[in-house]
Amino acid sequence: MFLKVWVYLAQLSIFFLMEVKITMLKAIKYIKPIKTGRSLPHILECNDGKQYVVKFDYNERASKRLAHEFIAYKLAKYLGLPIAEGQIIYLGTEVTEIIKPDNINLGPHFGCVYYKNAQSTNKELIQKCINLNEMPGVIVFDHWVHNDRAGYNDNLIIDEGEQYNKLYMIDQGGSFYSSKRNSKTLRESAEDMEVYWGELYQVFKPFLQEKNLFYKYIKAIEEFPDKEIKKIVYSTPPEWESDHNELDAIVDYLIIRKKKVKEPIRKILKMHLNQ
Secondary structure (H helix, E strand, O other): OHHHHHHHHHHHHHHHHHHOHHHOEEEEEEEEEOOOOOOOOEEEEEOOOOEEEEEOOOOHHHHHHHHHHHHHHHHHHHOOOOEOOEEEEEEOHHHHOOOOOOOOOOEEEEEEEOOOOEEEOOHHHHHOEOOHHHHHHHHHHHHHHOOOHHHOOOOEEEEEOOOOEEEEEOOOOOHHHHHHOOHHHHHHHOOOOOOOOOHHHHHOHHHOOOHHHHHHHHHHHHOOOHHHHHHHHOOOOOOOOOOHHHHHHHHHHHHHHHOOOHHHHHHHHHHOOOO
């Protein structure tokens, strides 16, 4: 029994090295703080030459939110959703000494690309977006992972261009019950499919008239391979979540809910979109 456990942990360590640490960026320059947002992010330049909005691992609550950011990013990327490019970013003392408060841990943190022309959503900007057909997928996805995007207008940005705009998903930290998440809550509530509708979704209402687009993404989630879900969840850096029981609960949560995500979307189509 002990040998089996040791082999499993060794395989997990190898997988982590292959899937995460090789692609980890390093922060090399501090730019400035972001003055909005509950997670108090900062803009840092990394060794790939890009600037990132970075959320930090301050404590256990922040660690959970970073784990959720990472898992949701990987899931959304697999589904081809318009999620802002994300990276695991290593912070050393040369950067952390500049940032306040002083309790930021050395090691991996999570960042998404800083879009300098990003704006909050409004109808004028939305009308020029070239990827509006992906918004139904955002709504379906948020129901799958239990994200709180619906009520927050700054959890989705629009990158404004000269000829057209593009919308991007940001802030997935509130998924899986945010920092309150635990294995007991996940297992007891996996089948509870609430309907989320709020300020952010409402502003997109005139552009959500194609029912088939919702069902396209429902089908994609229903067919999401269980093995791929587990691979993604278990590639989470152990600094953010090392408890296998918690990771197993997230996997089970996603697998159960992917078969039930159609329920709240049908209600949304009927209650809010008159379809």
